[in-house]
Amino acid sequence: MNENVYYILYLLPVLAIFVWHFKRHHRIESHSTKTLHSATEAGMLEPATLHPEIDPKICIGCRSCVAACPEQYAHPVLGMIKNKARLIGPTDCIGHGACKAVCPVGAITLVFGTATRGIDIPVVKPNFETAVPGVFIAGELGGMGLIKNAVEQGRQAMDSIKSVVKSSHSNDLDVLIVGAGPAGITSTLSAKESKLKSATIEQDSLGGTVAHFPRRKLVMTQPANLPIVGKVKFKEVSKEKLIEFWQEVETKTGIQINYGEYVQSVKPAPGGGHIVTTTKGSYNTRTVLLTIGRRGTPRQLGVPGEESTKVAYRLIDPEQYRNMHVLVVGGGDSALEAATTIAEEPGTTVTLSYRSGAFSRAKPKNRDKVDIAAQSGRLSVLMNSNVKEIFPDKVAIQTESELLEVKNEAIIVSAGGILPTKFLQEIGIDVVTKWGTE
Ligand SMILES: Cc1cc2nc3c(=O)[nH]c(=O)nc-3n(C[C@H](O)[C@H](O)[C@H](O)COP(=O)(O)OP(=O)(O)OC[C@H]3O[C@@H](n4cnc5c(N)ncnc54)[C@H](O)[C@@H]3O)c2cc1C
Numbered sequence: 224m225n226e227n228v229y230y231i232l233y234l235l236p237v238l239a240i241f242v243w244h245f246k247r248h249h250r251i252e253s254h255s256t257k258t259l260h261s262a263t264e265a266g267m268l269e270p271a272t273l274h275p276e277i278d279p280k281i282c283i284g285c286r287s288c289v290a291a292c293p294e295q296y297a298h299p300v301l302g303m304i305k306n307k308a309r310l311i312g313p314t315d316c317i318g319h320g321a322c323k324a325v326c327p328v329g330a331i332t333l334v335f336g337t338a339t340r341g342i343d344i345p346v347v348k349p350n351f352e353t354a355v356p357g358v359f360i361a362g363e364l365g366g367m368g369l370i371k372n373a374v375e376q377g378r379q380a381m382d383s384i385k386s387v388v389k390s391s392h393s394n395d396l397d398v399l400i401v402g403a404g405p406a407g408i409t410s411t412l413s414a415k416e417s418k419l420k421s422a423t424i425e426q427d428s429l430g431g432t433v434a435h436f437p438r439r440k441l442v443m444t445q446p447a448n449l450p451i452v453g454k455v456k457f458k459e460v461s462k463e464k465l466i467e468f469w470q471e472v473e474t475k476t477g478i479q480i481n482y483g484e485y486v487q488s489v490k491p492a493p494g495g496g497h498i499v500t501t502t503k504g505s506y507n508t509r510t511v512l513l514t515i516g517r518r519g520t521p522r523q524l525g526v527p528g529e530e531s532t533k534v535a536y537r538l539i540d541p542e543q544y545r546n547m548h549v550l551v552v553g554g555g556d557s558a559l560e561a562a563t564t565i566a567e568e569p570g571t572t573v574t575l576s577y578r579s580g581a582f583s584r585a586k587p588k589n590r591d592k593v594d595i596a597a598q599s600g601r602l603s604v605l606m607n608s609n610v611k612e613i614f615p616d617k618v619a620i621q622t623e624s625e626l627l628e629v630k631n632e633a634i635i636v637s638a639g640g641i642l643p644t645k646f647l648q649e650i651g652i653d654v655v656t657k658w659g660t661e
């Protein structure tokens with residue numbers, strides 16, 4: 224065989240690898256650019272929690288951070304643009320921090336907030352107590368996201384509270400726990416294990432933010448040690464299985480959680496301790512543990528009839544709306560997802576009402592789903608409209624041109640949440656605003 228043929232035989236595989244590498248690189252770069260462009264268009268550039276800030280001068284483009292992000296399977300969070308890592312899905316970042324851990328050159332810093340949007344973080348001492356003696360904070364409210372951190376902090380904060388309530392006092396309770404997410408459940412178990420006089424209240428349902436994850440979301444967590452229960456081995460589990468597990472824990476351990484009760488204020492009690500006022504009454508307690516997370520309280524419409532039991536502030540099971548006339552209020556992703564999934568149920572009539580003229584805050588994927596459902600007649604969309612009054616069998620909606628009366632049996636309001644900053648400041652807790660800092 225001629226020498227050139229040998230060269231060609233050797234070069235072909237090298238060329239094939241080069242072409243494969245070039246195409247893959249091009250695909251990743253173009254996908255990342257498109258994702259960042261969509262996020263920019265939808266105004267979704269502000270991460271809600273701890274997130275990576277990548278220094279392009281240090282980044283060597285090795286892509287380790289992209290591969291390490293546990294959320295990447297569901298949403299592109301990190302991507303590559305011009306050979307540098309970029310946060311391309313900022314609002315999908317939940318602060319795992321796995322990217323920082325793998326970066327070989329230290330190009331990543333984990334920060335709160337951005338230069339344009341500050342994030343309020345309460346000031347908490349190492350024992351989880353705030354500037355207000357006897358008021359403690361654990362879990363995501365303190366700034367540190369993730370289930371494993373919430374569980375660990377819930378346990379540690381209760382250890383600190385145990386040492387405070389050792390000395391005798393005249394309050395009815397040793398501790399009132401507010402919120403039943405991962406931190407609140409763990410601290411409730413710990414209080415029961417230590418035989419403290421405690422109560423736990425929750426404005427919504429068991430599981431906290433986890434209960435609001437999209438259906439079948441894969442939850443990434445780490446094995447944890449729960450008081451009374453012992454070692455829990457979950458690493459990857461569906462949202463539904465995790466909630467089921469906590470419901471079993473609640474039943475088997477006999478912990479008591481008062482649902483549908485919302486804390487309104489925390490004031491000093493005359494003889495020491497605190498008076499906590501809720502929507503259902505008040506508690507006289509030595510200490511308070513706030514495990515209320517950072518999602519806040521659902522924003523209400525503030526219209527007559529809203530107290531009706533047919534009004535909900537999130538979608539739990541679309542099937543429950545089968546054969547019903549449903550109104551969804553809001554223009555963000557949760558509202559659009561609720562409206563389109565309910566519209567898929569047989570016999571359902573869905574109206575989506577939004578006060579603005581465009582769904583500019585929602586992902587293009589959800590806007591497309593709304594267009595498809597509207598074209599097929601399964602969904603009526605009322606832009607620039609406001610709910611005026613809720614009646615048992617109908618709802619009055621003001622559009623630009625008329626006051627409509629729409630037949631109605633159920634309403635889901637997805638109008639965002641009121642963040643707890645004001646509530647914390649009223650208690651006297653110091654809050655600092657972080658603008659892209661650690
Ligand atoms: C979309 C998404 C995906 C995520 N995926 C993961 C994941 O895969 N793995 C992971 O580890 N973490 C994940 N996280 C983060 C994780 O959910 C949170 O870090 C964790 O739930 C925080 O727990 P927490 O107990 O501190 O607060 P939360 O879970 O937020 O619970 C707070 C509770 O307090 C209640 N509450 C609030 N205010 C009041 C009040 N005034 N009165 C009474 N009750 C009140 C709320 O209703 C809520 O139930 C994700 C977050 C989001 C948004």
Ligand code: SF4
Nearest residue numbers: 282283285286288326
């Ligand atoms: S791991 Fe570090 S160096 Fe590698 S792409 Fe990510 S930020 Fe850049």
